[in-house]
Amino acid sequence: MNKEQLIKEINKKKSFLCIGLDTDISKIPDHLLFHEDPVFSFNKEIVDATKDLCVAYKLNVAFYESGGLKGWESLMKTIKYIPEDIFTIADAKRGDIGNTSKMYAKTFFENMNFDSVTVSPYMGSDSVEPFLEFKDKWVILLALTSNQGSADFQNITGKDNNMLYKNVISISSKWGSDKNIMYVVGATKAEALIEIRKIIPNHFILVPGIGTQGGNLSDVAKYGMNKECGLLVNSSRSIIYSGNGVDFAQKARDSALKIKLEMETLLP
Amino acid sequence: MNKEQLIKEINKKKSFLCIGLDTDISKIPDHLLFHEDPVFSFNKEIVDATKDLCVAYKLNVAFYESGGLKGWESLMKTIKYIPEDIFTIADAKRGDIGNTSKMYAKTFFENMNFDSVTVSPYMGSDSVEPFLEFKDKWVILLALTSNQGSADFQNITGKDNNMLYKNVISISSKWGSDKNIMYVVGATKAEALIEIRKIIPNHFILVPGIGTQGGNLSDVAKYGMNKECGLLVNSSRSIIYSGNGVDFAQKARDSALKIKLEMETLLP
Numbered sequence: 001m002n003k004e005q006l007i008k009e010i011n012k013k014k015s016f017l018c019i020g021l022d023t024d025i026s027k028i029p030d031h032l033l034f035h036e037d038p039v040f041s042f043n044k045e046i047v048d049a050t051k052d053l054c055v056a057y058k059l060n061v062a063f064y065e066s067g068g069l070k071g072w073e074s075l076m077k078t079i080k081y082i083p084e085d086i087f088t089i090a091d092a093k094r095g096d097i098g099n100t101s102k103m104y105a106k107t108f109f110e111n112m113n114f115d116s117v118t119v120s121p122y123m124g125s126d127s128v129e130p131f132l133e134f135k136d137k138w139v140i141l142l143a144l145t146s147n148q149g150s151a152d153f154q155n156i157t158g159k160d161n162n163m164l165y166k167n168v169i170s171i172s173s174k175w176g177s178d179k180n181i182m183y184v185v186g187a188t189k190a191e192a193l194i195e196i197r198k199i200i201p202n203h204f205i206l207v208p209g210i211g212t213q214g215g216n217l218s219d220v221a222k223y224g225m226n227k228e229c230g231l232l233v234n235s236s237r238s239i240i241y242s243g244n245g246v247d248f249a250q251k252a253r254d255s256a257l258k259i260k261l262e263m264e265t266l267l268p
Numbered sequence: 269m270n271k272e273q274l275i276k277e278i279n280k281k282k283s284f285l286c287i288g289l290d291t292d293i294s295k296i297p298d299h300l301l302f303h304e305d306p307v308f309s310f311n312k313e314i315v316d317a318t319k320d321l322c323v324a325y326k327l328n329v330a331f332y333e334s335g336g337l338k339g340w341e342s343l344m345k346t347i348k349y350i351p352e353d354i355f356t357i358a359d360a361k362r363g364d365i366g367n368t369s370k371m372y373a374k375t376f377f378e379n380m381n382f383d384s385v386t387v388s389p390y391m392g393s394d395s396v397e398p399f400l401e402f403k404d405k406w407v408i409l410l411a412l413t414s415n416q417g418s419a420d421f422q423n424i425t426g427k428d429n430n431m432l433y434k435n436v437i438s439i440s441s442k443w444g445s446d447k448n449i450m451y452v453v454g455a456t457k458a459e460a461l462i463e464i465r466k467i468i469p470n471h472f473i474l475v476p477g478i479g480t481q482g483g484n485l486s487d488v489a490k491y492g493m494n495k496e497c498g499l500l501v502n503s504s505r506s507i508i509y510s511g512n513g514v515d516f517a518q519k520a521r522d523s524a525l526k527i528k529l530e531m532e533t534l535l536p
Contacts, residue, residue, distance in 0.1 A: 062364060095388065121421060123413050124417025128417075142391065147394050149394035
């Protein structure tokens with residue numbers, strides 16, 4: 001999916017919601033455990049119940065990988081099941097030397113047809129560039145993450161008085177463009193978006209951390225939104241685990257709808 | 269495997285060689301393509317031919333992941349096949365918020381019984397700690413990588429005059445000990461080991477980048493070795509792709525033996 005198509009979907013749905021399918025078999029409703037593929041059954045119902053409310057699904061690869069071969073099967077079935085007009089994110093936080101990053105890009109872009117993959121910037125340009133060679137595919141680079149430990153290194157101030165995450169953004173933004181790079185900025189660090197928007201006024205920013213992690217949606221929109229919206233705001237656990245009975249998908253829809261309605265009021 | 273056991277193996281074999289099983293189906297000998305699982309057949313022969321020469325095998329997860337379900341099967345068969353007295357590394361470069369890193373740790377330590385996993389430090393302490401909770405398992409944290417792009421961020425100098433990679437080492441070394449954390453320092457940056465050894469005199473260092481990437485073994489030993497050796501030096505492509513005929517495993521052994529014999533002369 002390219003940038004114009006994504007913006008079109010945001011305007012059409014009046015939503016910039018991304019739903020995180022961090023599906024943990026130990027947290028899904030009991031009745032699904034009798035299904036052949038409980039994780040896929042869960043995802044299928046969540047997608048059916050929420051696909052008109054969100055513009056993106058983010059699949060946290062760790063949750064599938066930890067299920068072994070069955071987990072990978074659930075991941076592949078889920079990505080195939082998501083409608084083509086919804087942006088898909090492999091939240092995999094990959095990144096390695098060139099010949100290895102190429103393999104990861106092949107896995108997520110060719111084999112599974114994800115629109116994007118999250119990548120860690122630590123190894124630098126040649127670890128990211130192999131992902132940028134695919135047409136209409138995206139790298140979503142970690143900049144300022146939502147967790148507490150993010151301060152350990154991302155906030156180290158360089159001799160140029162910039163914190164590391166700012167250098168990551170300004171340097172890496174030259175490796176591609178706002179048509180193939182997005183950045184991760186945690187909702188728990190919403191005020192940092194003011195300075196970040198000065199460096200990258202036009203890039204999309206993926207914002208995890210509202211809901212369970214405690215970030216605030218209106219702050220994110222206030223500090224991070226640009227004239228094309230430029231935001232994908234993710235919520236995972238606080239949507240998908242809203243209910244634990246046979247009506248779990250309806251409960252998830254209710255939670256997603258609440259966020260979507262707030263988003264309608266925040267859009268430009 | 270714990271530190272004492274690893275040191276014992278190094279002394280017994282007079283080797284600190286790690287062989288990288290970056291097995292790419294497009295590069296293995298043609299005759300193996302008729303096997304049921306060509307990648308596993310290749311790995312099996314390489315392990316049989318080299319297991320007395322090396323103390324560790326590093327499996328680059330990207331190469332398996334890119335093969336889909338069949339690739340994961342090859343990975344799982346290979347890790348099971350490697351003898352218990354050889355240290356195993358899942359070269360996966362993972363790292364995410366706490367609940368997700370926990371899933372990755374489960375995947376590699378519990379489901380597949382790897383001794384260690386490579387982790388990217390960018391997200392900080394709480395992304396690494398879940399890996400440190402497993403007894404006799406190791407985190408191998410990226411510090412100064414062998415690729416050219418490593419300079420982009422790892423060499424950014426902070427206000428304290430230390431480059432980022434030095435801060436990564438000194439800060440993260442407090443999250444665990446030399447009994448559960450190792451560091452990646454590329455052989456192409458061997459001279460940096462002088463300063464790194466001042467920060468972590470006792471930690472093991474995993475050194476990729478000799479062979480195809482151009483690093484020099486004697487420099488690595490000169491600058492990085494401590495009294496217990498403290499090094500695992502990896503070579504992948506220049507060993508495993510030494511031959512392309514039916515005698516590929518013997519050719520790989522010849523290449524591994526050459527490095528092992530040089531290592532004998534370098535050990536304390």
